[in-house]
């Protein structure tokens with residue numbers, strides 16, 4: 001699969017101390033094969049490789065990153081660009097109700113996506129209205145009624161006798177009447193693109209004002225999905241794409257090609273059959289996932305920005321010598337605060353989720369951090385250097401000074417001593433961020 005292939009390409013690069021034009025070329029040759037094997041459109045691959053090569057070759061070597069890391073960074077940034085660079089929200093503003101039409105081939109997941117979308121919007125406080133406009137099979141209408149019931153969203157009453165365009169018009173009128181704000185129109189699909197279907201969809205788009213025409217495609221069909229998306233787009237002017245079944249798509253070809261080929265963004269991805277299995281599409285996260293590295297890249301970026309390297313080294317020495325004081329603890333808290341949201345930071349570290357599942361794993365909490373900082377700041381220099389002298393009366397003073405309670409002071413001292421214990425265990429192993437980065 002693509003992730004594995006790219007991983008082995010970068011492993012080879014990591015061995016190189018210097019980034020030469022030659023080893024970039026070598027790496028790009030393999031990236032190219034990996035992308036083609038992933039069923040990415042060949043034109044897209046060609047442009048992608050050209051862009052990455054150009055950026056990688058001309059690049060100044062940053063002292064803090066290895067050549068391999070630099071190329072990974074360039075590939076990653078280019079992947080993000082390819083995937084659409086930023087998240088594209090649904091257009092829900094303007095005159096209400098807004099109407100969203102789902103279109104695509106048979107079996108691509110339109111009806112399921114209609115149900116999922118209704119659920120998602122309802123949870124956001126909107127009032128969706130599901131509209132079955134696939135009149136060719138009674139089962140299709142029934143399917144949407146079942147889904148509507150499951151997600152608690154009303155469904156327009158249509159029959160196989162109605163014309164899709166009339167259904168759409170009447171449904172919008174009813175939504176207006178009843179105060180629903182988002183009309184979701186589920187349409188019929190065919191096995192292949194055909195003119196009758198296109199005419200039907202065009203009629204709907206002329207009859208009711210649509211803020212979104214979402215093309216729903218089965219990611220597992222790879223480049224075919226992209227070809228059909230392109231066809232729909234030229235006939236119908238779609239506004240975005242929903243890629244379904246991506247959890248079963250190891251190759252990623254459709255996801256990587258569709259934006260470039262159609263010019264239209266992926267807005268959502270379907271990640272399973274259940275009704276909560278719809279996600280807003282994030283190009284940067286998807287790129288990281290494809291590169292198989294969690295969000296290590298943004299972690300590097302953030303770390304580069306704020307971690308004082310000297311401090312990190314000093315800290316490492318202190319850990320070695322076991323002279324990590326409360327003062328150092330305070331330093332560390334400030335570093336963490338500078339990096340922004342702690343939870344987010346934790347999420348970016350690969351493998352952290354396993355840690356989180358442990359029952360006693362410490363839960364990071366920014367308010368706690370601020371409190372901890374206040375408590376340590378209320379200690380004297382002597383106390384910070386030697387926590388053992390902090391007796392009951394000192395604890396009381398510290399609590400008062402920091403506007404907390406003795407219990408909270410105790411908790412800080414306890415987590416500090418626990419940290420000391422943990423560090424003893426890890427001593428010798430690189431546990432500081434500086435050490436982690438070198439391993440990348």
Ligand code: GDP
Nearest residue numbers: 106107108109110111112244245270271272273
């Ligand atoms: P439609 O013909 O386009 O309306 O397609 P349906 O919504 O009826 O879906 C066809 C099949 O694909 C159904 O069995 C769905 O459960 C399944 N399906 C839809 N979306 C997803 C998805 O994201 N992941 C998986 N695994 N199955 C999906």
Ligand code: MG
Nearest residue numbers: 110111134140
């Ligand atoms: Mg359907």
